[in-house]
Amino acid sequence: MSTTIPKPTARPVTPVGILAKKLEAIVQKINQRTDLPAELVDNITQAWQLAAGLDPYLEEYTTHESAALTALAEKTSNEAWQERFSEGATVRPLEQEMLSGHVEGQTLKMFVHMTKAKRVLEIGMFTGYSALAMAEALPKDGVLVACEVDPFAAKVGQAVFDKSADGQKIRVELGPALETLDKLVAAGESFDLVFIDADKKEYITYFQKLLDTNLLAPSGFICVDNTLLQGEVYLPTQQRTPNGEAIAQFNRAVALDPRVEQVILPLRDGLTIIRRIA
Numbered sequence: 001m002s003t004t005i006p007k008p009t010a011r012p013v014t015p016v017g018i019l020a021k022k023l024e025a026i027v028q029k030i031n032q033r034t035d036l037p038a039e040l041v042d043n044i045t046q047a048w049q050l051a052a053g054l055d056p057y058l059e060e061y062t063t064h065e066s067a068a069l070t071a072l073a074e075k076t077s078n079e080a081w082q083e084r085f086s087e088g089a090t091v092r093p094l095e096q097e098m099l100s101g102h103v104e105g106q107t108l109k110m111f112v113h114m115t116k117a118k119r120v121l122e123i124g125m126f127t128g129y130s131a132l133a134m135a136e137a138l139p140k141d142g143v144l145v146a147c148e149v150d151p152f153a154a155k156v157g158q159a160v161f162d163k164s165a166d167g168q169k170i171r172v173e174l175g176p177a178l179e180t181l182d183k184l185v186a187a188g189e190s191f192d193l194v195f196i197d198a199d200k201k202e203y204i205t206y207f208q209k210l211l212d213t214n215l216l217a218p219s220g221f222i223c224v225d226n227t228l229l230q231g232e233v234y235l236p237t238q239q240r241t242p243n244g245e246a247i248a249q250f251n252r253a254v255a256l257d258p259r260v261e262q263v264i265l266p267l268r269d270g271l272t273i274i275r276r277i278a
């Protein structure tokens, strides 16, 4: 049984969010000094404002999320994820920062509308924010299959889906994503749009499986989250974590694959859009 705890604040997990935080710390320091040239202080302050103002502006002028998505985001941020892992309720460490959120959710929703997708596959559902956002854009007879390995996270999502008309379009597949993908291949399932957002070290394998089989429909699209990995993919390589290295390798593999064309959008932590061309 989960308990409500004092709301933990989300840490910045995107290149712009991290940049804004670092600039804020610099601005606080230089404001304590009286010996610095005014032009330097002005420039650094403006750099901080440029970085810190972007996300709130995007939030303000992007169509509001539904009440169900707001409830899901709140439920996720109020959960004591660290405690849940320590007590063995979750099979892996999870955190509120994993949730994609308002602007990315609305972007994915737009892609479902734009591609007129009827069948969507999500690899990495967590508590279901992006799944529900995409389901809201699907037609009544649309289907979204969501892969998730953690039963606790899946249960949080399912409880919200059960109360929402759009949630009825979502079928949760609990288990390791690679096993689920094999099951879907064996069942002859195929998808117009796939959202990859699970284990960063498995991204290349998900991508290859989607293209090597009929899982991705001819002329289907793949959206991939965290393809900037907090800037690690373009920062000096010695600053890379294993996940940063995995994403750097993934980005290279996609760029070299003649079966696809792609673009990396600097949205949140990087969102790659891939189109199958062969």
Ligand SMILES: C[S@@+](CC[C@H](N)C(=O)[O-])C[C@H]1O[C@@H](n2cnc3c(N)ncnc32)[C@H](O)[C@@H]1O
Pocket: 092, 094, 098, 099, 100, 101, 123, 124, 125, 126, 127, 128, 129, 130, 131, 147, 148, 149, 150, 153, 175, 176, 177, 178, 197, 198, 199, 202
């Ligand atoms: C970043 S979160 C997904 C966030 C979600 N798409 C959203 O927007 O709210 C990644 C999720 O993938 C799940 N995951 C990680 N490795 C997995 C695997 N091998 N198979 C299935 N799910 C996995 C984690 O348990 C976690 O819930």
